[in-house]
Amino acid sequence: MSETTSPRIVIVGAGPAGIGAAATLVEAGLHPVVIDEAHRAGGQIYRRPPAGFVRTPEQLYGSEAAKARALHTLFDRLAEDGLLTHCAGSSVIAVHAGRLHVLGEGGVQVIGYDSLILATGASDRIAPVPGWQNAGVFSLGAAQIALKAQGVALGRRIVLIGSGPLLTLVGTQLVEAGADVAAVLDTSSWYQQMRGFSGLAARPVVALRGLALRARLGRRYHAGVTPERIEVDEQGVAALRWRDAGGRQRLTPCDMVGMGWHLRAETHLADLAGCAFIYDMQWQQWLPKTDEMGRAGNGVYLAGDGVRILGADGAEIAGRLAAAACLADLGYQPPSAGADLRKLARLERFACGLARAFPFPAAMVRTLPGDAIVCRCENVTAAAVREGADFGGSEANRVKSLSRAGMGRCQGRFCQLAAVELVAAQAGCAPDVVGRFRGQAPVRPAPVGAFLRED
Numbered sequence: 001m002s003e004t005t006s007p008r009i010v011i012v013g014a015g016p017a018g019i020g021a022a023a024t025l026v027e028a029g030l031h032p033v034v035i036d037e038a039h040r041a042g043g044q045i046y047r048r049p050p051a052g053f054v055r056t057p058e059q060l061y062g063s064e065a066a067k068a069r070a071l072h073t074l075f076d077r078l079a080e081d082g083l084l085t086h087c088a089g090s091s092v093i094a095v096h097a098g099r100l101h102v103l104g105e106g107g108v109q110v111i112g113y114d115s116l117i118l119a120t121g122a123s124d125r126i127a128p129v130p131g132w133q134n135a136g137v138f139s140l141g142a143a144q145i146a147l148k149a150q151g152v153a154l155g156r157r158i159v160l161i162g163s164g165p166l167l168t169l170v171g172t173q174l175v176e177a178g179a180d181v182a183a184v185l186d187t188s189s190w191y192q193q194m195r196g197f198s199g200l201a202a203r204p205v206v207a208l209r210g211l212a213l214r215a216r217l218g219r220r221y222h223a224g225v226t227p228e229r230i231e232v233d234e235q236g237v238a239a240l241r242w243r244d245a246g247g248r249q250r251l252t253p254c255d256m257v258g259m260g261w262h263l264r265a266e267t268h269l270a271d272l273a274g275c276a277f278i279y280d281m282q283w284q285q286w287l288p289k290t291d292e293m294g295r296a297g298n299g300v301y302l303a304g305d306g307v308r309i310l311g312a313d314g315a316e317i318a319g320r321l322a323a324a325a326c327l328a329d330l331g332y333q334p335p336s337a338g339a340d341l342r343k344l345a346r347l348e349r350f351a352c353g354l355a356r357a358f359p360f361p362a363a364m365v366r367t368l369p370g371d372a373i374v375c376r377c378e379n380v381t382a383a384a385v386r387e388g389a390d391f392g393g394s395e396a397n398r399v400k401s402l403s404r405a406g407m408g409r410c411q412g413r414f415c416q417l418a419a420v421e422l423v424a425a426q427a428g429c430a431p432d433v434v435g436r437f438r439g440q441a442p443v444r445p446a447p448v449g450a451f452l453r454e455d
């Protein structure tokens with residue numbers, strides 16, 4: 001195919017999945033456009049600090065430093081050699097009729113595509129705890145980003161609550177950076193964690209590394225806890241009230257709470273691109289439907305944590321596979337996929353183990369007191385969501401329009417799972433019956449002025 005007839009392939013996301021896809025396409029002689037809202041490629045796990053910061057990859061990424069360095073070098077080389085176009089600092093805010101609406105410094109521009117690879121990653125999976133709307137409460141991801149990108153601990157005395165690998169990891173990273181971490185509270189009990197054992201055995205080295213990190217937390221770590229309330233004073237967070245596994249009430253003074261229950265796939269753009277979704281019982285969330293290569297139909301391909309939370313290695317492989325599918329569909333010779341598919345199956349077994357060991361705390365959410373805020377953007381309480389379900393029935397979007405839960409700037413990223421659990425409990429049905437909030441453009445807050453053009 002000559003250069004003038006080269007297909008326009010756009011990749012959204014320059015994390016391991018996006019970089020894996022870009023490298024595969026360049027290898028086949030194509031020139032993809034890679035769009036990412038971060039200023040430097042690397043994605044979430046390999047997030048780079050601003051230019052001029054001096055911490056080494058070993059200090060930033062620990063055991064993953066060599067992989068981070070290799071991926072950064074690969075992407076920078078492809079960009080410097082002009083083999084791909086990198087639109088950094090640009091957010092894709094809408095997908096419509098084969099075109100992306102991209103918000104950058106100069107406003108919104110429209111970029112057409114023939115094939116679209118979405119590698120948009122994940123974000124924290126959050127469950128509301130009474131008091132979480134106050135100053136001093138962050139997601140675990142935010143705490144880690146502040147630490148990785150800026151070398152900052154977000155509090156003087158920190159309590160982390162949630163479940164999943166990120167809980168242990170952020171706890172250890174903060175401790176090693178010298179922060180005062182008072183407690184790391186896991187809502188998953190030891191018994192629950194053992195239930196994931198057979199899956200976790202698919203990657204014994206990674207599982208052991210996780211246990212070693214856990215050991216470094218020492219007596220700060222507690223399993224099987226129930227968070228009750230984040231207490232505040234005029235400055236913001238003052239303490240966390242919780243019950244331990246034995247049911248004893250505890251109060252831990254702190255000025256920062258970090259919270260997160262593993263991760264949720266970032267699927268807004270897939271929704272706008274018209275992908276079909278299916279409720280995944282294992283992950284307790286709605287996920288876009290693809291074939292094993294990442295094909296979602298109509299020239300759209302999905303890869304990485306935005307489809308399934310398989311971690312950085314899985315994301316890189318999924319990126320390569322999505323690019324291979326795209327090449328095959330466009331009539332190019334794709335690289336062989338057999339070995340990558342086998343590796344992905346092993347990573348999938350491990351990820352299922354994690355999902356079983358560290359579940360979303362649905363029972364805790366279902367019993368939230370009525371005055372607990374569920375949607376932080378719009379200040380919607382658990383009582384208002386329950387009233388919406390009583391009045392409008394058990395359909396997620398009906399309850400959304402009645403209560404305004406999920407209508408704010410985060411577009412339901414942080415409240416959707418909890419709101420759906422509450423509606424399901426109120427209506428006496430399963431969360432998949434309730435459905436999911438429909439994605440709406442713009443998926444990121446965008447100033448009206450960005451849409452205005454002089455011509």
Ligand SMILES: Cc1cc2nc3c(=O)[nH]c(=O)nc-3n(C[C@H](O)[C@H](O)[C@H](O)COP(=O)(O)OP(=O)(O)OC[C@H]3O[C@@H](n4cnc5c(N)ncnc54)[C@H](O)[C@@H]3O)c2cc1C
Nearest residue numbers: 013015016017037043044045092121141304305311312315
């Ligand atoms: C907060 C957080 C912290 C994590 N920390 C760790 C860790 O310490 N160790 C670990 O092993 N794993 C960690 N993970 C998981 C790990 O980051 C992922 O498994 C891996 O990075 C997945 O790669 P990916 O390419 O699918 O997505 P990501 O690496 O997340 O990359 C997605 C990219 O898409 C971009 N993007 C998303 N939406 C848009 C949009 N609308 N417009 C433009 N760009 C967009 C993002 O800026 C990002 O760069 C973390 C995940 C999260 C969410």
